[in-house]
Amino acid sequence: MNVKYMYSFLAVIVLFLIAYVGTEAVGLQWLFGVLIPYAALLVFVIGFGRRVMSWARSAVPFRIPTTCGQQKTLPWIRPNSIDNPTTTGAVAVRMFLEIVTFRSLFRNTRMKAKADGRITYQLELFLWLGALAFHYAFATVLVRHLRFFMEPVPVPIKLIETLDAFFQFGLPVVYLSGVVLAAAVLYLALRRVFIPTVRYISLANDFFPLFLIFGIAFTGILMRYFAKVDIVGIKALTMGLVTFSFPESEVLKGISGLFYGHLFFVSVLLAYFPFSKLMHLGGIFLSPTRNLTTDTRARRHVNPWNYPVKVHTYEEYEDDFREKMVEAGLPVVKSLEAAAAEKE
Amino acid sequence: MNDKGKIVAGLVIFLVMVTFPFWYNLGKAAPAPEIVLSAQAKAAGACVLPKAEIKTEHMQLLDVWRDTVVREGQRVYVNAEGKKFDMSLSNTCLDCHSNRKEFCDRCHTYASVDPYCYDCHIEDPKENDQ
Numbered sequence: 001m002n003v004k005y006m007y008s009f010l011a012v013i014v015l016f017l018i019a020y021v022g023t024e025a026v027g028l029q030w031l032f033g034v035l036i037p038y039a040a041l042l043v044f045v046i047g048f049g050r051r052v053m054s055w056a057r058s059a060v061p062f063r064i065p066t067t068c069g070q071q072k073t074l075p076w077i078r079p080n081s082i083d084n085p086t087t088t089g090a091v092a093v094r095m096f097l098e099i100v101t102f103r104s105l106f107r108n109t110r111m112k113a114k115a116d117g118r119i120t121y122q123l124e125l126f127l128w129l130g131a132l133a134f135h136y137a138f139a140t141v142l143v144r145h146l147r148f149f150m151e152p153v154p155v156p157i158k159l160i161e162t163l164d165a166f167f168q169f170g171l172p173v174v175y176l177s178g179v180v181l182a183a184a185v186l187y188l189a190l191r192r193v194f195i196p197t198v199r200y201i202s203l204a205n206d207f208f209p210l211f212l213i214f215g216i217a218f219t220g221i222l223m224r225y226f227a228k229v230d231i232v233g234i235k236a237l238t239m240g241l242v243t244f245s246f247p248e249s250e251v252l253k254g255i256s257g258l259f260y261g262h263l264f265f266v267s268v269l270l271a272y273f274p275f276s277k278l279m280h281l282g283g284i285f286l287s288p289t290r291n292l293t294t295d296t297r298a299r300r301h302v303n304p305w306n307y308p309v310k311v312h313t314y315e316e317y318e319d320d321f322r323e324k325m326v327e328a329g330l331p332v333v334k335s336l337e338a339a340a341a342e343k344e
Numbered sequence: 345m346n347d348k349g350k351i352v353a354g355l356v357i358f359l360v361m362v363t364f365p366f367w368y369n370l371g372k373a374a375p376a377p378e379i380v381l382s383a384q385a386k387a388a389g390a391c392v393l394p395k396a397e398i399k400t401e402h403m404q405l406l407d408v409w410r411d412t413v414v415r416e417g418q419r420v421y422v423n424a425e426g427k428k429f430d431m432s433l434s435n436t437c438l439d440c441h442s443n444r445k446e447f448c449d450r451c452h453t454y455a456s457v458d459p460y461c462y463d464c465h466i467e468d469p470k471e472n473d474q
Contacts, residue, residue, distance in 0.1 A: 041363075044362070049359065053352075168460070231451075232376055232377070282358070286351065
């Protein structure tokens with residue numbers, strides 16, 4: 001048993017029970033359906049803003065790009081303009097590809113010792129694939145959920161729903177993104193549990209968001225296909241949240257505790273977000289190794305807030321000690337005679 | 345490097361996106377739809393299943409009906425009270441709920457559900473019989 005994932009797992013289960021019991025047995029629908037979601041959104045917006053602003057304020061005195069290609073140099077050596085960009089446009093391309101296709105993760109390698117003792121480095125793409133599947137499925141699920149927050153539902157949202165239900169199997173029609181999301185999260189979590197090296201570097205705050213997001217996907221799938229809930233009542237509540245005109249409490253009471261568990265998970269995720277590793281959502285845009293031009297050799301970068309430092313140059317040093325240096329037989333740049341001639 | 349201006353601009357765009365549903369619905373009221381029961385439905389008094397169940401599970405019941413009729417040739421459904429029904433969307437469901445626009449569609453549109461039942465099942469079977 002590993003406390004890091006067991007505690008995270010238990011925390012998620014306890015969170016669900018809090019919301020489920022809180023609504024089904026205690027009747028706190030207002031708390032879990034309205035007050036907590038608002039509080040969570042507020043924490044998310046303010047926390048996210050403060051975190052990014054703290055990054056904006058921190059000093060970046062020089063460029064620290066990491067490179068994966070030939071820098072621009074002599075005219076007959078072909079530079080790699082995307083991996084080692086020297087123009088802002090190329091940096092934009094590198095950032096775009098990084099954000100959209102996770103190229104840094106694509107370069108993931110695994111070191112292996114062969115039978116004869118030689119060491120090899122192989123591409124290890126499963127993490128990259130899992131991350132891609134996870135992020136895109138989550139994004140689709142997120143956009144699809146706008147149907148609960150917009151009335152009338154705009155055509156693009158409906159289009160995404162139709163595409164997501166493209167294979168039209170099951171009833172209600174199965175959304176592929178939900179299945180992919182749950183599977184990818186499960187893979188990313190099990191990877192941390194079963195690969196010893198990865199388990200060694202995994203902390204509770206790596207496991208907790210994975211279990212929490214799995215909880216969100218799981219309760220969502222449960223509500224849609226198995227333990228059915230009152231969808232019109234739910235939309236009345238969610239529309240109430242975004243228009244500040246809430247439905248009567250009978251409607252709130254009519255919604256299953258499963259939904260409040262789902263909503264509570266999402267609230268916890270939102271409130272936890274600004275204080276966790278999940279801030280890579282904002283952080284990726286500010287990665288100094290990715291978003292700076294690699295022209296450190298072509299251009300001299302002076303720290304903009306450098307103040308004038310009093311320096312004592314070698315020439316001045318030699319002026320101070322020239323006679324003693326010559327006496328001791330040390331080589332000097334300017335001979336005694338030249339220095340004397342200059343003085344006159 | 346001082347990119348505070350760019351960072352603030354990006355942050356503002358992000359936060360507007362996150363709170364987008366609030367802006368989109370600004371000044372709009374979107375009450376939950378009121379469904380209208382037809383005279384036949386009112387007269388019948390009860391549906392095939394109790395109200396709460398039929399509300400959340402009608403699509404799965406219809407799916408089971410379809411499979412039972414098409415694959416097993418069985419057409420009679422007996423509910424918990426022992427009442428018998430013909431397993432048919434057009435002849436049983438839409439017989440009482442003859443007002444599809446005011447009954448079925450209102451919730452379906454509200455929840456952005458697009459059931460493919462009506463791809464084949466005609467809107468009002470009575471009207472088309474004549």
